[in-house]
Amino acid sequence: MIKIELLKVFLSVADEGSFTKAAEKLEMSNQLVSKYISQLETHLNARLFNRTTRKVSLTEAGEKCRQHAKQILENVDNLEAQFGELQTTITGTLNISAPVSFSTLHLSKFISVFRKKYPEIELNIQLNDRKVDVIEEGFDVALRIGQLQSSSLVAKKIAPVRLVLCASPEYLIHNGTPSHPRELNPKHFLHYSYSSYDKTDNLLLNTLKSISQNKHPTIISNNGELLMAAAIAGEGYLVQPTFIAGHALRKGDLQIFLEDYEPEPIALYAVYPHRKLLSSKVRVFIDELSEFFGEKPYWDEF
Structure with a gap:
């Protein structure tokens, strides 16, 4: 057909x-x-x-x-x-690519609300932190976090994502609280391997980029939740999006420092191949995402 x-x-x-x-x-x-x-x-x-x-x-x-x-x-x-x-019912299978930690911590909450409103839409959600090829891999929409590069895809900003430098209170008591990025101990940096600090004029991010490239952090992982657990255990410090660190910050398990050097927020985006041929199932998914998270996402309430 x-x-x-x-x-x-x-x-x-x-x-x-x-x-x-x-x-x-x-x-x-x-x-x-x-x-x-x-x-x-x-x-x-x-x-x-x-x-x-x-x-x-x-x-x-x-x-x-x-x-x-x-x-x-x-x-x-x-x-x-x-x-x-x-035609009041929107149906079909929606193929979605999304980051792992964001999905397990937050997308799951949204899905529950979305399914109650659109029970006829089937969701095929593939979690992966790598940058997928939306067209070649057959996704209707992909969620991406960061500063988007030039692309042939259409992108809609869903919510801001704040990046904070944090460590456990015990770590800061034992090692001291730096007042400048140059005072950071390279051996204590907990590095997220998918981070990209290219094309930035932020002093903190440039310092961490230098540490990751030249001074070899002790712990490197492709999972932010694992690194956060290591930070809570006092293993070191890390830059973390607040959608991961928010709960630990509210509980006092982690503490933000060097706030004066905090980088500009990045964002959560929904990207998709085209605008004019956008299907109803994709349109309502993106609209509901924007309404659920919005410009003041709940994970920043700490």
Whole structure:
């Protein structure tokens, strides 16, 4: 069965005479446009476009496909106009990629609320702290934490994420509380291996970057919760997002220091391949995420 999205992309390329212009019009990546056209050509077993370095034009098969595609989409529009108001249930499987610690600590709470409102949406949630390829790996949406780099994906900011330098009160009593980043003991740095301190002018982050690259911290892990437990046990200090450290800070198990050097907040983002072809299940998921966490997330209440 041919997906409606493929026909919409096909008609946009045909109308614009360019993959790049169609991608801009649809607010999606060139990669995804090419992928959709390739899928449609494979399904129809026909070449739909003549491609040169300067021009994209329809083949004979492409012209026939264009006529049929326009009629199909017009029929779909008429159907939606007549029966759209009767469709009150959003269904389907939503494929989500999300970071491990954030998901176990906070996304699970959101999912419970979301499922009560949208019980017909099936959730396939894959947890991984690496940066997944949303398109190639078939995700509808990915949650990412950080400062996003330039990308062909669409990103929506969900909530700010504060980064704090913290250690146990016992550690600070025993080792002293530094008043400047240069006073940090390199051997006591608990380093999160997925951290990236590139392109920053923050003195604290640059100091920690130098420690991680040149002075080899004693404990390195790809899991923030493990490092937080080590900090609570007095093993050292770490930079931690407050969505992980908030509970320990409220209890007094951890203490923030060097606040004057605290970096600018990063953020939680929802990223997805395109805006104009956004499905209802993705749209409501992102909208509900924003409402649940918001600009003043509950994990900063300490």
